[in-house]
Amino acid sequence: MANRPRTLYEKIWDAHVVERRDDGTCLIYIDRHLVHEVTSPQAFEALRLSGRKVRRPDLTLAVPDHNLPTTARLDASGARIPIADPESAQQLAALERNAPEFGIRYITDTALEQGIVHVVGPEQGFSLPGATIVCGDSHTACHGGIGALAFGIGTSEVEHVLATQTLLLKQSKTMEVRVNGALPAGVTPKDLILHIIGVIGTAGGTGHVIEFRGPVFEAMSIEGRLTVCNMAIEGGARAGLVAPDETTFAYIKGRTYAPTGDAWNQALAWWKTLQTDDGATFDKSVVIDAADVQPTVTWGTSPEDVAPIGGTVPAPESFADPSKQEAVRKSLDYMGLAPGQKLSEVEVQNIFIGSCTNSRIEDLRAAAAVLKGRRKADNVKWAIVVPGSGLVKAQAEAEGLDRIFVEAGLEWRQPGCSACLGMNPDKVPPGERCASTSNRNFVGRQGPGARTHLVSPAMAAAAAVTGHLTDVRELVD
């Protein structure tokens, strides 16, 4: 088996098989488990009821993110400001109680290291190349950006991993998305992944793990790779992967939980073998020319509903599949858009720059570069910038980005999931539009009746300035 050419996914899989059953199901060892407040309480409760322990608390890291308000967490005297929603408060309190009870390292809501679980993992060096990483959240795919096999799990599986540090899994099929050439100026990794989902569709990766390959990804920063892999799940895939390389190693080195000394050298030697072998085959392959990718926006309520910013809202009849036609009709009705409408003329009242897709330092720099010396349009009522972690926030403040945002009329918030989902106080009002850097434009995702247009950070900033969806290339050269 070792001699057969293998894909990156197969190499990581093979290195983690504890046992293989006759029906092909494998018991897979999990190297890293990230835990947040929403999908873990029932798992901890089950452990408690059955008198079970967490097998490897040292391979588990807990941090609150989904329910936290992004307004100030401490008052002037340094005391914690209570959380208004009693159910959110209860979920947060449960994690704060469960983590120490089971010996798990817990990052508190007011710690500098707190942030969105998928920003925190790589940033702390907890997520490592070649690792198997799970979390009770579908966007765990994100960590594939550093070359880890990472995927979301349900609550019973969270319990299973806590108790056994393993999961029973069937191997996925492999899919390659190769992007050739180089991204044109003004086109970002977010535009690329939206474009890719537009090409493959939301079911395009179903049953597969996608490896993103080619010169575009080789030239891409880790932040960009995390953005791309984050949305692999919106393309139906269980996980996304980019092979680790020198860019990855430089990113990981020196981070809190990253290996050091001899362990680093050993790790590096293995990580360098984590590439798809020449001659390895994928079950499915898609090739995209980077030159075709433009700043991209969504017009509907599925992440595959994408178009270049220069385009128009499509007509339902332009789709071949009758069930898609019906879905598009419903979508346009919900979005309040008409076929043929120019996307660059769609007005937005809200701007959200944040989420595990686009809240890292590079994302904030890209938004700030557009907003510098400008102001948000008057019709934009609510515009917030939510850094992905306290460390990103501190870095941005050291670079003066927060001042650029505030001077442009945007609010600078505390880290968390924020307006990515309607679980905490940050919501888009019913019927209003939001240019959002998050990952899901589902009906009601940003609040009941909210209309979401997924965009890159630079495009969100451009929309803030003009008050409508805008080609950012018109604002910068």
Added chain:
Amino acid sequence: MDAVTQVEGRAIPFGRKNIDTDVIIPAKWLKTISREGLGKGAFETIRAEPDNIFDSAEFAGSPILIAGDNFGCGSSREHAAWAMLDLGIRAVIAPSFSDIFSGNAFKNGILTVVLPQEQVDRLLEVAQSQPITIDLESQSVTTPFQDRFTFEIDPFRKHCLLEGLDEVGLTLSRDAAITAYEASQAQRMPWFAKGTGAAA
């Protein structure tokens, strides 16, 4: 997980198609920290209808639900299985289920029985007045009118359900293999074992 050998009793003749997990348990109930008590929110929108079958004196607390095609589609929330369990439902019969729902149901000891539409139709009729019996060992559904329908089930799942083995318990019984893997990983990839350095 309690062992399941037979589920016997009145069956709620629900029969609707494409019931998604949002209908089984609406999103507003997800902020709970417990698996218990979700029965309150189960089928909330349907139970808001006057004279709904779930709250009728005849069917309240019935251990079986008979549903239509594609039961449990939509969001992967495990709360759907917990909510049904809390209502007292231990088995669901339908022409088809979403994969994720049947996985979640299995993990919580709820039997999902797939039967062809015409057999489901017959059971919907019988259930109006009579109890029905699901026997896992013989993989059959029977009625007091001598109907007998057999169903397929994954042998591994059947074994787990009959023995009351939860997957966690089952994997814990493989402790020696996991320990051996950890020892070999410590040799091959020692850096992974460091983690956060937290101690139990």
